[in-house]
Amino acid sequence: MDSQTLAAQTAETPHGHEGEHPPFLRHHFESVPQQREAATFGMWLFLLTEIMFFGGLFCAYLIYRNWYYPAFVAGSHTLHIWAGTTNTTVLIISSFTMAMGVHAAETRMRKSLVTWCILTIILGCAFLGIKAYEWHDEWVEQHVPGLNFSPESFLHGSEAYPDDKLPLDMAEKTQVYYSLYFAMTGMHALHMIIGVSLLTLLVIRAYGGAYTTGHVNPVENFGLYWHFVDIVWIFLFPLLYLISRHQ
Amino acid sequence: MSTIVTLPDQSTATLPRVSYLNKEYGLKSWLLTGDHKRIAMLYLISITFFFFIGGAMAGLIRMELLTPVSDLLAADTYNKVFSAHGIIMVFFFLVPSVPATVGNFCIPIMVGAKDLAFPKINLLSWYLYIAAGILMICCLAFGGVDTGWTFTTPLSTHYLNTHVITAGLAVFIAGFSSIFTGLNFIVTIHRMRAPGMTWFRLPLFVWSHYAASILMVLGTPVLAITLVLIVLERLIGIGVFDPAKGGDPLLFQHLFWFYSHPAVYIMILPGMGVISEVISTFSRKRVFGYTAVAFSSVAIAVFGFFVWAHHMFIMGISNYSALVFSLLTMLVAVPSAIKVFNWSATLYKGSITFETPMLYAFGFLGLFTIGGLTGVFLGTLGMDIHLTETYFIVAHFHFVMVGGMLMAYLAGVHFWWPKMTGRMYPEGVSKLAAVITFVGFILTFFPQFILGYLGMPRRYAAYPPEFQVLNVFSSAGASVLGVGYLLPLLYLTWSLKYGKIAGPNPWQATGLEWQIQSPPLTENFAETPIVTHEAYDYEWLESTKGSEVPTVG
Numbered sequence: 001m002d003s004q005t006l007a008a009q010t011a012e013t014p015h016g017h018e019g020e021h022p023p024f025l026r027h028h029f030e031s032v033p034q035q036r037e038a039a040t041f042g043m044w045l046f047l048l049t050e051i052m053f054f055g056g057l058f059c060a061y062l063i064y065r066n067w068y069y070p071a072f073v074a075g076s077h078t079l080h081i082w083a084g085t086t087n088t089t090v091l092i093i094s095s096f097t098m099a100m101g102v103h104a105a106e107t108r109m110r111k112s113l114v115t116w117c118i119l120t121i122i123l124g125c126a127f128l129g130i131k132a133y134e135w136h137d138e139w140v141e142q143h144v145p146g147l148n149f150s151p152e153s154f155l156h157g158s159e160a161y162p163d164d165k166l167p168l169d170m171a172e173k174t175q176v177y178y179s180l181y182f183a184m185t186g187m188h189a190l191h192m193i194i195g196v197s198l199l200t201l202l203v204i205r206a207y208g209g210a211y212t213t214g215h216v217n218p219v220e221n222f223g224l225y226w227h228f229v230d231i232v233w234i235f236l237f238p239l240l241y242l243i244s245r246h247q
Numbered sequence: 248m249s250t251i252v253t254l255p256d257q258s259t260a261t262l263p264r265v266s267y268l269n270k271e272y273g274l275k276s277w278l279l280t281g282d283h284k285r286i287a288m289l290y291l292i293s294i295t296f297f298f299f300i301g302g303a304m305a306g307l308i309r310m311e312l313l314t315p316v317s318d319l320l321a322a323d324t325y326n327k328v329f330s331a332h333g334i335i336m337v338f339f340f341l342v343p344s345v346p347a348t349v350g351n352f353c354i355p356i357m358v359g360a361k362d363l364a365f366p367k368i369n370l371l372s373w374y375l376y377i378a379a380g381i382l383m384i385c386c387l388a389f390g391g392v393d394t395g396w397t398f399t400t401p402l403s404t405h406y407l408n409t410h411v412i413t414a415g416l417a418v419f420i421a422g423f424s425s426i427f428t429g430l431n432f433i434v435t436i437h438r439m440r441a442p443g444m445t446w447f448r449l450p451l452f453v454w455s456h457y458a459a460s461i462l463m464v465l466g467t468p469v470l471a472i473t474l475v476l477i478v479l480e481r482l483i484g485i486g487v488f489d490p491a492k493g494g495d496p497l498l499f500q501h502l503f504w505f506y507s508h509p510a511v512y513i514m515i516l517p518g519m520g521v522i523s524e525v526i527s528t529f530s531r532k533r534v535f536g537y538t539a540v541a542f543s544s545v546a547i548a549v550f551g552f553f554v555w556a557h558h559m560f561i562m563g564i565s566n567y568s569a570l571v572f573s574l575l576t577m578l579v580a581v582p583s584a585i586k587v588f589n590w591s592a593t594l595y596k597g598s599i600t601f602e603t604p605m606l607y608a609f610g611f612l613g614l615f616t617i618g619g620l621t622g623v624f625l626g627t628l629g630m631d632i633h634l635t636e637t638y639f640i641v642a643h644f645h646f647v648m649v650g651g652m653l654m655a656y657l658a659g660v661h662f663w664w665p666k667m668t669g670r671m672y673p674e675g676v677s678k679l680a681a682v683i684t685f686v687g688f689i690l691t692f693f694p695q696f697i698l699g700y701l702g703m704p705r706r707y708a709a710y711p712p713e714f715q716v717l718n719v720f721s722s723a724g725a726s727v728l729g730v731g732y733l734l735p736l737l738y739l740t741w742s743l744k745y746g747k748i749a750g751p752n753p754w755q756a757t758g759l760e761w762q763i764q765s766p767p768l769t770e771n772f773a774e775t776p777i778v779t780h781e782a783y784d785y786e787w788l789e790s791t792k793g794s795e796v797p798t799v800g
Contacts, residue, residue, distance in 0.1 A: 028362035028439075030775065038364040038438040045430050045464055053468035056476075056502050060487055068493060145492060146484020173493035179485035183476060 024215035036217055043221040047228045050191075054232055057184050061239060064180065068173040073244040074154050074164040075177030078143065083134050084241040087127050088233065094123035095230045098223050105219040110212040113219070117203045120226065124196045131189055135182075144182065145175040184236055191229045198222060260750030262669050266766040281366030282769055287352035288667070289373050291660075294348060295736065297339040297380060302732060304332035309691075309725040312718050317708035325708035326393035327409065333396030334414060338421045339380060341652055342510065345517035346463075347376070347428055349659040350456050352667060354432055356760040357450050359441025359778060361770040364434040365427075372427035379421035386413035395706065397507070400488040400499040404480040412478050419474045422467045425513070429463030432456050441759075443778035450758050450782050451540050455520030458544035462509040462516070462551060470506035473499065500562055504555035512551040514648060515615075516544055518655030519586055522608050525658050526590050528756040529605040530597025533783040536589040543582035543589075550579040560631045569628055576626030583619050587612065602754070603674065606681035607658035614650025614688065618643055621696070636706075639699025645692045657684070657735060664739065665753045669766040670746030676738050684731030690724025757788050 022032060029035040065072045101116035142150040151171035157164045166174075202222055205211065211219045267284045277285055307328050311319045320328060355363050363369050386392055392414040394403040403411050436449070436457050477499075479485050486492025488499040527534045534540055556564055556572040590612060599605070621643040624630050634640065665671055694717040699705075703714050710718065752761040759776060760767070780787035 026366075028360065028366065028770070034438060038434050041438060042365060042368075042430055042434045045433060049426055049430070049464050049468040052465055053472050056469045056472035056505075059502070060498060063495075063498060064487075064493070071493070144483075145486050146480075175486045175492040176494055179479075179487045179492070179494070182485060183479060183487065187472075187475070 022214060024213075024217075032214075039217045039221060040224075043224050047224060050228060050232075054184075054187065057180065057187065058235070058239075061180050061184070064176045068170065068176055070166055071154075071170050071173035072177050073247050074161070074166055074171075075143075075174045075181070076240060076244040077158065077161045077164055078138075078141065078153070079181075079241050080134060080137065081241055081245065083130055084237050087130050088237050090123050090127045090130070091230050091233050094120050094127070095227050097123060098226045102216070102220055102223040105206070105211045105216045108212040108214070110206065110209050113206050113212060114203055117199055117206060121196055121199050121203070124192055124199070128189060128192055128196070131185065135185075138178070143174075143178050145179045149175055149178070151175075181240055184240070188229065188232055188236060191232070195222075195226055195229055199226075258747075260748045260753075262748055263764040263766070263768075265768065266669065266764065267769045268669075268766050270769045279370075281362065281370060283351050283355050283363045283366065283369060284667070284767065284769075286366075286369050286373050287348050287350075290343060290347040290351060290376070291667075293373075293377060293380065294340055294343055297335050298732075299736075300384075301332050301335035301340055302729065304328050304335065306725065306729060308332060309722040311708055312710070313722045315710050315712045315715050315718075320708060322708045323393060326395075326706070327391035329706065330393050330395050330414075331387055331391055334392070334418065335383065336648075337396050337510070337514075338418050339376075339383065341514040341648055342421070342425050343376060343428065344514070344652065344656045345521060345659055346432070346456060346459060346513075347372075349521065349656075349663055350432065350452075350517055351428070353663060353758075353760050354453060354456060355435060355439065356763070356767065356771050357453050357758055358436060358439055359444050359759055359772065359776045360435060360439035361772065363431045364439055365431050368427050369431055372424040372431070375420050375424035375427070379417045379419075379424065382413055382417035382420065386410045386417060389413065397503060398474070398477055400477065400480070400496045401490065403477060404488060412481055415474045415478050419471055419478075422471050422474075425463050426467045429460035429467075432460040433464065436460075441776050441778055447538065447541070448778055448780075448782050449541075450520075451523035451534055451537065451544075452517075452520035452758075454541040455516045455523070455544045458548035459513050459516040461545075461548050462513045465552070466506040466509040466513070469502055470510075473502040473506070476502075497559070497562060497564070500559050501556070504558045505552075508555035508558060509548075509551045511644070511647070512547050514652050515655075516547060518611070518652040518659075519544065521655045521659035521662070522590060522611050523586075524756070524758065525604045525608040525662050526593050527783045528662070528754050529602055529608075530594050530599050531755075531785050532593055532597040533781070533785070534589065535592035535595075536585075537782065539585055540589050543585040546582040547579065550575065550582065554579055554626075557626050557631070560628060561635055573626055573628050573631075577623060580619060580623050580626075587616055587619075601678075603672070603677040603681055604658040604662035606678055607654045607661065607684075610681065610685045610688075611651055611654040611658065614646050614654060614685075618646025618648075618651055621646065634699060636704055637699035638695040638703045638705055641705050642692045642695035642699055645695070650688055650692070654684070654688075657681070660735070660739070662754070663760075664742070665749030666760055666765045666767070668743055668746070669749055670742050671749045671753065672735075672742040672746055673738050676734065680731055680734035680738070683727060683734065687724050687727030687729075687731045691721050691728050692724070694718070694720040694724075755785075755788065757783050757785060762791075 025032055025035055029038070097116050097119040101113055101120060104113035104116055138144060139148065141153065142148045143153075151166075151168065151174065154164060154166045154171035154174055155168065199222065202211075202218065206219070267282055277289065280286060280289075307320065308325070311317065311325055311328075313319075317325065351363070351369065355361065389410055392409045392411055393407060394409075394411055394414070398411065398415060403415075436453060440449075476485070476487050480488060486494045488494045488496050490496060523534050523540060554572060554576045556568060557576045560569050560573075621639070625634060625640065625643060661672065661677060698714055698717050698721075701714070703710055749765055751764050754761070757780075759778070762776075763772060
């Protein structure tokens with residue numbers, strides 16, 4: 001059935017000449033492989049810019065963690081490790097479903113592509129939901145620098161970590177930790193929101209059969225983006241949640 | 248080997264019947280175009296607009312500095328005016344100037360492609376530029392921003408109640424426009440070259456844009472995240488740069504200059520590419536040391552990433568890192584010098600003619616060399632402490648950016664104008680404009696070297712009366728310079744309708760773009776060219792004369 005649709009598509013091509021001119025080949029490319037290589041290369045370059053974008057934040061994290069070590073340890077202890085772990089799992093599974101989506105596009109299975117993409121959207125939204133819950137919790141705990149920060153909870157130690165008794169000036173420095181925490185997870189969540197929105201558009205077009213006739217590029221490139229956002233989280237999770245668990 | 252080339256007789260030239268300019272009509276065909284040449288034109292118009300806004304700001308600054316007291320502008324207005332001048336000129340003129348106009352127009356043709364790899368992203372980049380521009384205009388209309396173009400913290404985050412967020416977002420968006428341009432260029436140069444167009448057959452213009460694109464792609468995102476942090480700090484008060492919360496303003500400086508130092512190479516490298524083309528064409532010689540010039544562009548791009556802290560010598564960075572950055576700064580002078588020497592060697596025994604682009608290119612050579620050498624003064628630690636934050640700095644970077652880049656931009660616009668529009672500009676008045684620009688420039692900025700050396704600080708509306716004579720010289724020069732910039736605007740616009748018809752190759756240049764009709768077809772080439780000759784091969788050009796004029800109409 002799939003090969004039949006493909007044949008039908010080719011026959012309908014407005015470019016009458018030569019016959020082997022698939023409709024998705026843009027006019028300025030010589031061939032489909034050239035278009036595909038250019039698109040993939042462009043995507044990797046874009047991901048490189050994203051690495052530099054997050055790189056600034058990771059650099060700041062590195063410096064301030066060295067400066068305000070106790071504050072970073074105490075700040076890290078307040079995060080919900082179960083939420084972080086769940087979110088990591090959710091994201092890794094979503095990367096799997098996305099990879100399956102790309103596979104479905106490559107093997108030209110329209111329904112399965114749509115299904116895998118919708119699953120990815122659901123998992124992405126689940127991630128954002130859990131993240132929003134965490135942020136709300138930090139708001140309640142008065143850990144949001146600039147809006148409602150109070151160093152109170154770091155002065156006397158918590159139940160789980162009774163040793164987290166910081167002097168007042170160091171307790172104030174946890175604001176740097178939370179600034180970075182919100183900036184990093186916020187920027188990551190923004191990328192997730194952009195990702196989910198793009199994926200929604202992609203699903204609509206995939207439903208119409210746009211990507212299952214050999215034009216895999218958009219799905220493949222979106223997959224790269226999704227995995228990249230996933231990998232950023234794979235770095236954020238240990239740096240923000242795990243690194244000071246046993247101190 | 249005969250090197251003297253007679254330029255073709257333009258009186259017999261005719262405009263091609265079909266070109267990218269008249270393929271489609273109507274506003275929509277321009278605003279929704281994917282054609283790199285049309286997008287280049289859109290950029291040319293919008294960049295010129297911002298150039299004259301930034302120029303008007305410069306005019307206000309120079310008028311204020313005519314007298315020692317702050318009389319024309321109040322001190323805080325003066326701050327807003329020089330901030331607007333800086334932001335507009337850096338982010339809305341210099342960064343996109345050559346790449347987004349001449350580069351956008353020429354690079355696909357030079358590599359033998361029909362378009363850039365991603366035409367829609369190219370158009371998106373123009374729309375982002377316009378969105379950023381509108382935000383910036385809004386920022387000015389609502390009362391402006393007075394941080395200077397550097398958004399220095401904690402000044403920008405804590406002590407000002409001007410429109411820092413609007414300006415910051417404008418620059419953020421303009422940054423993405425620049426990222427997309429750079430990304431498009433890199434992919435195009437890698438993946439879209441015509442058969443036979445090897446890396447070492449590429450014109451040096453393409454090499455320098457490749458190097459600048461690397462900087463755009465790697466540097467600009469760091470500026471983006473820095474601005475995001477500034478905006479968040481102002482908006483909700485997070486503390487990454489706020490000392491009261493444990494943050495460090497010095498980190499802001501590191502992140503900002505990690506982009507903004509490479510940014511000066513983003514600004515100058517495309518200009519160097521223009522100069523390579525112009526000097527080769529009007530000396531009728533292959534650029535001397537092609538490989539060295541090509542690799543020096545890449546070397547500038549690489550070294551450019553490791554010198555940013557020379558903007559911070561007096562900001563309390565460690566002496567050891569200052570030492571290292573000072574040495575690295577001097578190292579970056581080497582590839583720039585390689586270029587200047589190679590251009591000079593290209594001129595040697597060439598058949599030089601003095602067309603307008605060549606006059607601008609000569610202006611570039613002299614002024615850029617002065618600007619570059621004073622950069623080495625400033626890279627020296629002891630000198631820097633004396634000279635930094637004075638007019639010496641102002642003179643230095645204006646020599647590089649205005650004397651260098653703006654000259655190169657005008658050289659490029661004049662050089663490719665016949666290709667872009669199919670018509671010539673009036674030769675006499677354009678030569679006059681080139682000379683006026685040069686004289687006006689020297690008169691404006693040379694006194695500032697002396698002023699800075701004598702200790703006049705930058706960024707103040709008032710100054711001690713003994714500095715007045717030199718400031719009057721400078722302001723007088725600025726008015727001459729203003730005339731020098733208005734003239735091209737007038738006669739280039741005039742030439743659109745009344746200019747002589749140029750013909751495909753009025754300069755007898757060797758680039759692929761000169762072998763097709765002017766203005767080109769929408770898809771540039773009637774059929775994909777096969778490249779069999781090296782860049783700047785004037786003998787090849789001679790051998791093709793009379794036999795091959797590929798036009799389709």
